[in-house]
Amino acid sequence: MWTVEFAPPSAPSGDVLIVLVRWHDASGQKHSQPYARTVETANLLPTEAQVMVQSEPASGHERAVVQITNATGEPLHARLVALIPEEFFTTPEAQPVDVPPRETVAVPIEVQSRGSMGTAYPLQAVVQFTQGGISRTIVASTVLGIGVNPGRPMLRPLTVGIAALVAALVALLAAQWLARKPAG
Numbered sequence: 001m002w003t004v005e006f007a008p009p010s011a012p013s014g015d016v017l018i019v020l021v022r023w024h025d026a027s028g029q030k031h032s033q034p035y036a037r038t039v040e041t042a043n044l045l046p047t048e049a050q051v052m053v054q055s056e057p058a059s060g061h062e063r064a065v066v067q068i069t070n071a072t073g074e075p076l077h078a079r080l081v082a083l084i085p086e087e088f089f090t091t092p093e094a095q096p097v098d099v100p101p102r103e104t105v106a107v108p109i110e111v112q113s114r115g116s117m118g119t120a121y122p123l124q125a126v127v128q129f130t131q132g133g134i135s136r137t138i139v140a141s142t143v144l145g146i147g148v149n150p151g152r153p154m155l156r157p158l159t160v161g162i163a164a165l166v167a168a169l170v171a172l173l174a175a176q177w178l179a180r181k182p183a184g
Contacts, residue, residue, distance in 0.1 A: 008041075009041055011041075011134070012041045012043065012044045012134055013040070013041055013044070013134055013135040013136075014038060014039070014040040014041070014044060014047075014134070014135060014136045014137045015038075015039050015040075015128075015135060015137050016036050016037065016038055016039065016126050016128070016137045016139060017036070017037050017039050018034060018035070018036050018083065018126075019034070019035045020032060020033070020034045020035075020086075021033045021034075021035070022086075030086075030087070031085070031087065032085045032086040032087065033085055033121075033122075034083045034084070034085060034124065036083050036124045036126055036139045036141075037139065038137050038138065038139050039137075044134070047131055047136050047138065048070070048071040048072045048131070049068065049069065049070055049071065049072075049076055049078075049099075049127070049129065049131065049136070049138060050068070050069040050071070050138070051066065051067070051068050051069075051125060051127045051138045051139075051140040052066070052067045052069075052140055053065070053066045053067070053123065053124075053125040053140045053141060053142045054067075054142055055123065055142045055143060055144040061110055061111060061112045061113075062088075062110075062111045062112075062123075062144040063108060063109065063110055063111070064082075064108070064109045064111065064123050064125070064142060064144055065106050065107070065108050065109070066080060066082075066106070066107045066108075066109060066125040066127075066140070067104055067105070067106050067107075068080070068097060068099050068104065068105050068107065068127055069099070069103075069104040070099040070100065070101060070102065070103060070104075071102060072101060072102070072131070073101045073102065074101055075098060075099065075100055075101060076098070076099040076129055076131070077096070077097075077098055077129060077130075078096070078097045078098075078099065078127050078128060078129035079094060079095070079096055079097070079127070079128045079129070080094065080095050080096075080097045080107055080125060080126070080127050081093060081094045081125070081126040081127075081128070082094075082109045082111070082123060082124075082125060083123070083124040083125070083126055084111060084121065084123050084124075084144075085121050087113060087121070088111050088112065088113055088121065088144075089111070089112055090109055090110060090111045090112070091110075095107070097127070109123070109125075111123065111144055120143050120144065121143070121144060122141050122142070122143055122144070123141065123142055123143075123144045124139055124140070124141040125139070125140045125141070126138075126139050127139075127140075
């Protein structure tokens with residue numbers, strides 16, 4: 001475990017801490033995983049902005065849609081960063097987003113793989129903005145995958161397992177029935 005200390009901010013604020021973990025699997029393939037966490041000063045009032053991100057399957061790539069809602073009467077000028085593992089790429093990685101008062105804006109993010117297909121990874125949308133003179137950050141995440149449906153990754157293994165269990169029970173019942181049947 002590592003402990004890292006930072007000087008406290010001079011005023012209330014919200015920022016993001018990002019950690020990137022890299023490793024090699026048993027076959028020597030490189031992997032990475034970014035983690036983002038919002039860090040806020042004590043007694044910071046909740047923001048009136050909301051962020052949601054959802055993945056949408058697409059052919060040959062993955063698409064996520066980030067929805068940013070501004071519940072205030074003032075325009076929201078934000079910076080959206082798509083935080084993804086190094087095995088994926090998106091253009092642009094960061095972009096400005098303007099959200100009118102009391103509206104929601106949907107921003108699509110197209111993601112492609114630099115590595116192998118068939119693995120699910122998280123995508124984190126980091127939205128940074130200033131509200132009431134205070135720096136704010138919101139992090140939202142979803143699961144995306146190239147060549148997989150992240151919403152149903154266990155369907156096939158589960159189906160195979162249930163079919164094997166049913167076949168074993170049928171064989172057991174047949175064996176019991178044959179053992180009870182009088183020799184004829």
